[in-house]
Amino acid sequence: MEEHIAIKLNKAIHQKARLGIMSILMASKEANFNFLKDRLKLTDGNLSSHLSLLEKEKYIKIKKKFVKKKPKTLCQMTEKGHQAFEEYLENLEKIIRSTP
Amino acid sequence: MNEVKKQEALENIELIKKLVLQTKMHIGHHGGGWISIIWGVFCFVGVAGQRLFIPQGALIGIWWIVLAVIAGIATYLTVKKYMKSQPARIQQNYIRYFLQFWIPILLLGYTLATFIALLPSLSNHYISPVILLVVSTGYLMIGFMFYKGILYMGIIGYIASIISTVYFLEYSDIILGVLFGTGLIITGLAINKKWKNI
Numbered sequence: 619m620e621e622h623i624a625i626k627l628n629k630a631i632h633q634k635a636r637l638g639i640m641s642i643l644m645a646s647k648e649a650n651f652n653f654l655k656d657r658l659k660l661t662d663g664n665l666s667s668h669l670s671l672l673e674k675e676k677y678i679k680i681k682k683k684f685v686k687k688k689p690k691t692l693c694q695m696t697e698k699g700h701q702a703f704e705e706y707l708e709n710l711e712k713i714i715r716s717t718p
Numbered sequence: 719m720n721e722v723k724k725q726e727a728l729e730n731i732e733l734i735k736k737l738v739l740q741t742k743m744h745i746g747h748h749g750g751g752w753i754s755i756i757w758g759v760f761c762f763v764g765v766a767g768q769r770l771f772i773p774q775g776a777l778i779g780i781w782w783i784v785l786a787v788i789a790g791i792a793t794y795l796t797v798k799k800y801m802k803s804q805p806a807r808i809q810q811n812y813i814r815y816f817l818q819f820w821i822p823i824l825l826l827g828y829t830l831a832t833f834i835a836l837l838p839s840l841s842n843h844y845i846s847p848v849i850l851l852v853v854s855t856g857y858l859m860i861g862f863m864f865y866k867g868i869l870y871m872g873i874i875g876y877i878a879s880i881i882s883t884v885y886f887l888e889y890s891d892i893i894l895g896v897l898f899g900t901g902l903i904i905t906g907l908a909i910n911k912k913w914k915n916i
Contacts, residue, residue, distance in 0.1 A: 634733070641734045645741035657740065707734070713727040 630675045631706045635660055635668045640703050643678060643695040651691035669693060677702055732787050749800040751909030758902030760789040765895030779835065786824065826852060846891040849881040850898065871901065 631640055638658045642649055650697045655665050677699030681692045695703070764785050772781045827849050834845045854875030861869025878897050882890040 632730075637730060637733060638737055641737040642741045649741075653744075657737070657744070658848040674754055707731075710727045710731055714724055714731070 627709055628702055628706050630671060630677065631702060633668070635664065636672060638693070639665075639668060639672060639693070640677065640699065640706075642694060644703055648692055648694045651693070654693065672699070675699075675702075679693070748866075749796040751906045751912075752796045754902045754909060756789050756792045756796065756906075758899045760785055761899030761902065763897045765806060765891055765899070769892060779831065781832070783828070786828075794906050823853065823856070825836030840872075840888075843890055844883070845884040846894045847879040850875050850894050854879065874901070 631637055635658060639654060642654060642657055646653075651669075652667065654660070654669075655662065658665070660668070669678065669680060673680050675698075676696055679694045679696055681694070683690050683692070764782055766855055767785075768778055772778055830849050830852060831845050834848060854872045857868050857872030857875060859872075861867075861872050875898070879890075879894060882893040886893055
């Protein structure tokens, strides 16, 4: 019989697009909007809503500035985001280890 | 309560690994393949022009400088294009790396060429072998410390410059230009192919 392990995974990170955003920010420390959009193949609106949710959780910081009159959105992972992501990874490992 | 099966956890781990790897590789991507191709063509056109169209003397130096400026501008435009999507931190690092690595190599090449050209007792034929020997020494040093691929390039450069100087001095500029140019173009094509597959 398959054994199910009840481990609470962080819902804010567990969604695939947000998991992608957090993974990229984990690797690059910071990334601009277009970079995330290209790598994750998301629409502007979709990416914006996921970024807003992560910002609301204080997992990322969003900075907006103008470079040569063009708006640039830069995203950075916060310390809280870093911890939450590491905890999420640990939980995934626990699930894998404890399931036969 | 979230009940998550092992399969889903494995899939997520896989996704994270893939994205982290792709991001790290993308961060290092600054159009290196195209830069290599640009400087490979620079070697070919430089040697061909020197042999076919340019009379001997100071004009050769001007010819190479004009070519280097054109290749430099093409390199700058390539880097600019690839840096657009990179974070500001990476852009600054790359500009620093570019200034610290490539500018001294170019300056070294031109200084050596000028010195040899100014020495009346030394034939201009030695310009190409000496520059390649110095560049190969640099490759050997970097290769021993960091990358095997660069080490092999250094060894090939060393052997080629010695053989061409000892046995084919009259044609050493053509041999080394073609060898160096071909090596750079092949390297560039290989780098571009690798990036396409990521």
